[in-house]
Amino acid sequence: MERVLIADDHPLVRDGLRTVISVAFDQADLFEASSVTEAVEIVAREGDFDLVLLDLNMPDAQGFSGLTLLRDRFPSLPIVMVSASVDGLVVSSAIAHGAAGFIPKSLKRSQIVGAIQAILAGNIYVPDDFGPASDAMTEIDQIRQRMDLLTPQQRVVLGLIVAGKLNKQIAxxxxxxxxxxxxxxxxxxxxxxxxxxxxxxxxxxxxxFTGP
Incomplete structure (x- = not known):
């Protein structure tokens, strides 16, 4: 992990996350933002980031509007919600809005590091006690539900990607x-x-899935 953006309006929280990340990932280049607007400006100016840690309650955002804005502007950017709330509905809504994970601020340092490592490995991280087990979809169900969002043409393109085709070959x-x-x-x-x-x-x- 080379570049991380910590977006939180509380300096103490930013300092805490900076300490955790700098110790576990000592080569990481860290950036900070105190608002969603500032986060957008930083990403637009600095380019790719390996990870963005975004506080759920930002002064210039309502609900998941900050997450949605960043995902719309930078669709390949891994964004992890960070919050003091671990309500099951909030966690599931964050994932549904495109978050790569949900990290409670109450986690121990080692757990935060473990969560970040899981996300960097391509997994979606949620707290162990997330929601009632009966309400949780299986991983396969989640993948199929996402696949259903694809248009017919996007399914064709994905099938060609799975087949190992490059963009120019697909074109x-x-x-x-x-x-x-x-x-x-x-x-x-x-x-x-x-x-x-x-x-x-x-x-x-x-x-x-191999394509339509």
């Missing part, structure tokens, strides 16, 4: 422009809530 096979292919790939990553083509392929393989 040739479908007789479309590279711009169109890139738009499809970006939409696929957003809808599947993943941050790379490799992670999309991993999800597809878990349910045996």
């Amino acid at each position: 040739f096979e479908l007789s479309v422009s590279m711009t169109t292919v890139k738009a499809h790939v970006s939409a696929i990553l957003t809808k599947l809530n993943v941050f790379s083509r490799t992670q999309a392929v991993i999800l597809a393989n878990k349910i045996g």
